[in-house]
Amino acid sequence: MPVDLLAELMAGALDDASARESALDIAALEARALAQTPALDALAALAPAETVKVIAEVKRASPSRGELASIADPAALASLYASGGASAISVLTEGRRFKGSLADLEAVRSAVDVPVLRKDFIGTEYQVLEARASGADIVLLIVAALDQLTLERLHAFTTSLGMVALVETHDAVEVSRAVDIGARIVGVNARDLSTFELDADLFGRLSDRIPAGTIKVAESAVKHPADVAHYRASGADVVLIGEALVTGDDPVTTLKEFLSV
Numbered sequence: 115m116p117v118d119l120l121a122e123l124m125a126g127a128l129d130d131a132s133a134r135e136s137a138l139d140i141a142a143l144e145a146r147a148l149a150q151t152p153a154l155d156a157l158a159a160l161a162p163a164e165t166v167k168v169i170a171e172v173k174r175a176s177p178s179r180g181e182l183a184s185i186a187d188p189a190a191l192a193s194l195y196a197s198g199g200a201s202a203i204s205v206l207t208e209g210r211r212f213k214g215s216l217a218d219l220e221a222v223r224s225a226v227d228v229p230v231l232r233k234d235f236i237g238t239e240y241q242v243l244e245a246r247a248s249g250a251d252i253v254l255l256i257v258a259a260l261d262q263l264t265l266e267r268l269h270a271f272t273t274s275l276g277m278v279a280l281v282e283t284h285d286a287v288e289v290s291r292a293v294d295i296g297a298r299i300v301g302v303n304a305r306d307l308s309t310f311e312l313d314a315d316l317f318g319r320l321s322d323r324i325p326a327g328t329i330k331v332a333e334s335a336v337k338h339p340a341d342v343a344h345y346r347a348s349g350a351d352v353v354l355i356g357e358a359l360v361t362g363d364d365p366v367t368t369l370k371e372f373l374s375v
């Protein structure tokens with residue numbers, strides 16, 4: 115039986131969050147979250163427009179691709195992304211396999227004035243509060259990693275904090291589960307998080323199942339401008355790009371090329 119990598123990533127992220135919780139309890143964390151400047155309006159920032167939008171990701175490594183970039187200064191990279199025209203910045207905060215942290219998220223938050231996404235394996239209210247306390251405006255909720263009641267509860271909790279969730283799917287059943295909880299932003303990840311296989315046509319096959327009025331995000335597998343054009347032609351409002359931006363020499367130019375398809 116193949117090891118379920120998504121389950122492993124989720125279990126690791128939950129363990130790490132429990133360790134942080136023994137140093138800062140949920141009441142103290144909540145106080146920090148509520149003391150933050152209110153979340154930015156990510157629905158407005160990512161709203162469908164005449165041209166495609168990009169969420170640019172700060173990503174040092176991944177389990178499927180290994181080391182990608184050292185990124186000594188995530189704030190500086192995020193500023194470049196914003197100046198290149200990114201509509202939001204995604205920050206991987208998972209430490210074990212993606213080599214990110216909440217400190218990265220905080221650094222990015224103070225460097226840019228576009229919405230910031232906490233990209234992690236989120237399964238508890240504690241992690242959602244951490245996102246807000248570190249300045250996130252958007253959190254990732256991965257449908258495949260959550261049972262429907264938990265998904266619904268975390269989605270409602272995210273909204274109650276003034277944030278919005280990017281609800282990530284990978285098949286038709288998951289898209290209907292996202293729609294059922296009233297997701298306003300639905301992502302389709304071309305990468306299967308259990309096997310890491312890529313399917314760049316998956317977004318196109320699922321796109322029509324996402325109702326009008328929902329922001330449609332195509333995630334992963336963009337290497338060239340033609341890949342952005344492909345997602346756009348299949349109905350993507352927003353494309354989420356990591357590897358191609360962190361491994362290229364010049365993220366601003368790369369981003370501009372992606373945005374001009």
Ligand SMILES: O=P(O)(O)OC[C@@H](O)[C@@H](O)c1c[nH]c2ccccc12
Nearest residue numbers: 303333334335336354355356357358
């Ligand atoms: O580096 P890429 O292929 O451009 O992919 C970015 C992003 O879609 C990917 O990092 C991602 C999408 N969903 C996730 C969930 C967890 C961790 C990572 C991800």
